Amino acid sequence: MSFSSLVKQEITQRHLQRSCCRLAAAYGVACFGRYFDSRGVVLHTELQPVAEFAKWLYSQLGVTGEIVVKGSQTSPVYEFAVKQPDQVQKMLAAFGVSGEEPTLRINSRNITCSRCTGAFLGAAFLCSGTMSDPNKDYNLEFVTGRHMLARDLEGFLAEHEFRPRRILRKGTSVVYIKASEQIEDLLTLMGATGSSLELMNLKVYRDIRNKANRITNCETANIDKTVAANFKTIQAVEYLKEKGVWQLQTEPLRTAGEMRLAWPDLSLAQLAEKFQPPISKSGLSHRLKKLESIAASLQEREKSGAEQA
Numbered sequence: 001m002s003f004s005s006l007v008k009q010e011i012t013q014r015h016l017q018r019s020c021c022r023l024a025a026a027y028g029v030a031c032f033g034r035y036f037d038s039r040g041v042v043l044h045t046e047l048q049p050v051a052e053f054a055k056w057l058y059s060q061l062g063v064t065g066e067i068v069v070k071g072s073q074t075s076p077v078y079e080f081a082v083k084q085p086d087q088v089q090k091m092l093a094a095f096g097v098s099g100e101e102p103t104l105r106i107n108s109r110n111i112t113c114s115r116c117t118g119a120f121l122g123a124a125f126l127c128s129g130t131m132s133d134p135n136k137d138y139n140l141e142f143v144t145g146r147h148m149l150a151r152d153l154e155g156f157l158a159e160h161e162f163r164p165r166r167i168l169r170k171g172t173s174v175v176y177i178k179a180s181e182q183i184e185d186l187l188t189l190m191g192a193t194g195s196s197l198e199l200m201n202l203k204v205y206r207d208i209r210n211k212a213n214r215i216t217n218c219e220t221a222n223i224d225k226t227v228a229a230n231f232k233t234i235q236a237v238e239y240l241k242e243k244g245v246w247q248l249q250t251e252p253l254r255t256a257g258e259m260r261l262a263w264p265d266l267s268l269a270q271l272a273e274k275f276q277p278p279i280s281k282s283g284l285s286h287r288l289k290k291l292e293s294i295a296a297s298l299q300e301r302e303k304s305g306a307e308q309a
């Protein structure tokens with residue numbers, strides 16, 4: 001099951017104690033369902049608990065609705081609908097609308113307390129919301145074909161200290177939030193506290209994993225640099241020995257070279273500690289670079305001599 005579906009299931013399990021909050025949630029279903037006007041209200045969902053939650057909400061208003069299963073056996077669609085004329089009139093009266101309004105807008109009179117805000121937004125998410133897998137991305141969206149409703153929702157979220165954005169995608173309005181902290185707060189407000197905590201845990205894990213990867217990459221890069229530097233010194237020492245000039249080098253240089261041959265995998269700092277007594281990292285670096293320089297000069301003289309011959 002997707003993370004978005006888990007969020008919706010958690011929202012349906014929220015216990016709305018106040019009658020005003022149940023009204024706000026039912027109103028959210030009406031606004032963001034398939035349609036809402038004088039014909040009634042219809043919600044389509046792939047999740048049976050969402051349809052059952054909507055039916056329960058309307059029953060709390062004294063409005064009877066029905067659930068019908070449509071679609072195929074493998075991909076069922078659950079339709080919650082209030083279509084009986086007398087029930088439609090009860091619903092419209094409860095929401096304070098006629099159903100003949102030219103444009104559907106959010107009526108703030110149906111959202112009267114701070115908890116109503118979460119109930120309304122939670123119901124809106126059940127009907128039109130989606131959320132990406134937080135293991136991959138942070139994105140929570142409300143999708144609706146009603147452009148003025150989308151604009152109202154954007155403003156409503158902004159009034160409650162969220163920072164939503166609104167775009168038009170293939171003729172459909174999308175109100176979305178991408179900041180992880182904002183999504184966590186919104187999930188909590190909508191009643192999906194467990195999902196909010198899971199998102200926080202995933203974010204912590206993701207941050208730790210990314211940090212570990214950065215450290216590993218850094219260490220790998222440092223190891224590669226160390227190996228390359230060590231190999232260059234070893235080549236220089238072996239070349240000087242091959243040319244019979246090794247014994248002509250000073251004792252400190254020969255000791256440094258022999259130590260590098262004996263400990264080819266150690267870093268410069270680790271190798272410096274092997275000396276008795278230990279020497280400084282900079283001092284050892286100077287000696288090894290001196291050997292590389294002597295070898296490079298000898299190779300250059302040989303090359304020049306070969307070209308002249």
